[in-house]
Amino acid sequence: MDITITEHIQRTVTIVVKDRLDVMTAPELKAQIEKYLEEGVIHFIVDLSETPFMDSAGMAVLVTLLRRCRMKNGSVKLVWPQAQAVQRTLMLTRFDRVFEVVGKSAN
Amino acid sequence: MKHIVSRTIVFPAQLDRLAELEAIVAEILAQAPDLANAEIVQYNVVLALHELCVNIMKHAYAGQNGELTVNFSLTCDPTRLEINTFDNSDRIFNMAEWREPDLNDPPIHGLGMYLIKQLMDVVEYQRTPEGNRWRLVKVLPVSKSFM
Numbered sequence: 001m002d003i004t005i006t007e008h009i010q011r012t013v014t015i016v017v018k019d020r021l022d023v024m025t026a027p028e029l030k031a032q033i034e035k036y037l038e039e040g041v042i043h044f045i046v047d048l049s050e051t052p053f054m055d056s057a058g059m060a061v062l063v064t065l066l067r068r069c070r071m072k073n074g075s076v077k078l079v080w081p082q083a084q085a086v087q088r089t090l091m092l093t094r095f096d097r098v099f100e101v102v103g104k105s106a107n
Numbered sequence: 108m109k110h111i112v113s114r115t116i117v118f119p120a121q122l123d124r125l126a127e128l129e130a131i132v133a134e135i136l137a138q139a140p141d142l143a144n145a146e147i148v149q150y151n152v153v154l155a156l157h158e159l160c161v162n163i164m165k166h167a168y169a170g171q172n173g174e175l176t177v178n179f180s181l182t183c184d185p186t187r188l189e190i191n192t193f194d195n196s197d198r199i200f201n202m203a204e205w206r207e208p209d210l211n212d213p214p215i216h217g218l219g220m221y222l223i224k225q226l227m228d229v230v231e232y233q234r235t236p237e238g239n240r241w242r243l244v245k246v247l248p249v250s251k252s253f254m
Binding site for chain 2: 053059
């Protein structure tokens with residue numbers, strides 16, 4: 001029997017944002033992400049399910065992460081927020097189409 | 108147009124002072140009669156004002172010391188909230204050059220102004236002899252039981 005088995009282990013980092021993601025907190029998230037990017041991580045899940053508020057500075061961190069991961073054939077998935085207002089912000093900016101989204105109903 | 112409440116605050120242009128504005132928006136909107144979707148409306152107004160003030164602090168004042176005046180005016184018939192901001196920066200915003208971002212390839216910068224325009228019904232900019240004036244207006248939805 002001639003069998004070739006190859007096992008690929010993909011490192012994925014999940015970041016859960018339970019606080020506001022805004023101009024005050026975005027630098028901290030950016031620094032955390034930078035640490036993992038430098039380690040070679042290219043697959044991320046950003047869990048926004050409990051994020052109560054997000055502004056354009058927070059969104060800029062997500063866009064930067066997406067661009068850098070895609071350049072290396074990586075991926076960024078967003079866990080869909082529960083807060084309706086945050087959902088609306090993400091839809092207004094079409095983040096729900098640009099990012100791979102988890103946990104969003106078809107409607 | 109009947110006047111319900113008006114309030115003006117003056118504060119240093121510092122990011123850590125933004126939370127104070129959110130509390131004031133909440134206080135003022137609480138006086139709007141039978142506001143529909145109150146939670147979402149409040150979030151949207153807060154986010155728009157937050158984005159505007161961050162822009163003023165980061166771009167107009169460019170991180171330098173400055174002062175920001177914010178005037179809120181809640182009126183009815185129709186129910187609407189008007190917010191005017193005044194800063195003393197010598198930097199001019201060129202509204203004519205502003206372009207809507209390509210959301211299929213979202214930019215790292217520039218989403219703030221886009222959000223402001225999406226979330227508010229009127230967004231106007233005026234250069235004055237003293238600095239910059241922004242005028243934001245949100246027509247507030249009234250619950251059907253009130254109509």
